[in-house]
Amino acid sequence: MEVITDFFRNKGVKRVIIFGLMIFILYSVRSMMNLILLTFIFAFLMNRLMEFTAKRVQINRKILVILLYTTIVGLLTAGLVKYLPIISLEISQLIKQITNFSTQSHDNPLIHFIESFISSEKITAYIENGFTFLLVSFTDISKTSVQVLIALLLSLFFLLEKPRLIEFTDKFKQSKVAPFYYEIEFFGKKFSRTFGKVIEAQFIIAIVNTFLSVIVLMVLGFPQIIGLAIMVFFLGLIPVAGVIISMVPLTLIAFTIGGVLKVVYLIVAVMIIHAIEAYILNPKLMSSKTDLPVFYTFIVLIFSQQFFGVWGLIIGIPVFVFLLDVLDVTNKDPIIKKDKAD
Numbered sequence: 001m002e003v004i005t006d007f008f009r010n011k012g013v014k015r016v017i018i019f020g021l022m023i024f025i026l027y028s029v030r031s032m033m034n035l036i037l038l039t040f041i042f043a044f045l046m047n048r049l050m051e052f053t054a055k056r057v058q059i060n061r062k063i064l065v066i067l068l069y070t071t072i073v074g075l076l077t078a079g080l081v082k083y084l085p086i087i088s089l090e091i092s093q094l095i096k097q098i099t100n101f102s103t104q105s106h107d108n109p110l111i112h113f114i115e116s117f118i119s120s121e122k123i124t125a126y127i128e129n130g131f132t133f134l135l136v137s138f139t140d141i142s143k144t145s146v147q148v149l150i151a152l153l154l155s156l157f158f159l160l161e162k163p164r165l166i167e168f169t170d171k172f173k174q175s176k177v178a179p180f181y182y183e184i185e186f187f188g189k190k191f192s193r194t195f196g197k198v199i200e201a202q203f204i205i206a207i208v209n210t211f212l213s214v215i216v217l218m219v220l221g222f223p224q225i226i227g228l229a230i231m232v233f234f235l236g237l238i239p240v241a242g243v244i245i246s247m248v249p250l251t252l253i254a255f256t257i258g259g260v261l262k263v264v265y266l267i268v269a270v271m272i273i274h275a276i277e278a279y280i281l282n283p284k285l286m287s288s289k290t291d292l293p294v295f296y297t298f299i300v301l302i303f304s305q306q307f308f309g310v311w312g313l314i315i316g317i318p319v320f321v322f323l324l325d326v327l328d329v330t331n332k333d334p335i336i337k338k339d340k341a342d
């Protein structure tokens with residue numbers, strides 16, 4: 001009996017059991033996963049924005065949080081009211097244009113290569129999931145809006161009461177569930193440091209990529225710029241694969257409006273943008289422990305897309321990096337003293 005007791009008191013065993021319990025709980029509430037992920041992403045990104053602003057503007061913390069949320073929600077609302085009909089029209093025209101092009105016969109070897117690339121099983125799955133996600137989001141805009149609104153409210157309350165929440169949560173250290181609390185705290189810190197920062201980096205890279213791509217597309221005379229910008233932004237959230245997938249519709253449109261020469265201009269421009277991301281943005285935003293080999297990146301994306309759909313393409317890499325950190329594969333933290341959970 002003592003052997004069994006000692007076995008379950010072992011730090012490693014206890015950590016694995018609690019981690020498994022957390023996964024089981026998340027799986028049990030998988031119907032709320034959209035809300036959970038949106039709340040975490042909004043809270044993390046807004047907290048980083050608040051910290052960035054607080055260093056440059058001396059203002060009360062709660063007032064700053066309210067001002068930031070009011071500004072962002074106001075801009076989003078104004079943008080949706082003004083541009084939602086245009087966005088819907090441009091996305092439908094974009095899908096129609098790509099569909100019409102794909103039904104036509106072409107003798108150009110470049111187009112044949114692109115068509116064979118699209119027909120590969122995984123690329124087809126990515127594109128189908130992406131368009132399905134967009135169509136569902138726009139056709140069921142009320143449900144999506146409610147989820148986004150609730151996530152924004154929850155993240156707002158979290159940031160407004162963050163000091164009080166931390167103070168209240170610390171009381172669990174002296175409670176009867178203290179052993180569980182220390183393990184959850186361990187995973188929570190790992191999660192925010194890896195998952196959160198990778199998501200933050202992906203968002204920043206996607207925004208920069210969209211801004212540079214829109215400039216290039218406008219110079220090249222592409223139609224439906226707003227619809228293409230939204231497509232480039234969402235695909236930009238997918239590490240590595242997003243750039244490749246976004247090239248498919250962009251190349252088809254370039255060939256339609258300007259032939260092979262326009263395609264060459266587009267490819268050169270995208271290579272320059274990708275070089276800026278790879279050699280300037282990535283080293284600054286991603287630490288060495290999150291810089292995965294391309295082979296690992298694609299393997300993770302394939303499996304995460306298979307199991308989690310569109311969300312898997314966005315959170316697959318951050319979750320994988322988090323697991324690597326938990327397993328000390330990429331953990332660069334200095335050795336700390338034996339924690340209180342022992």
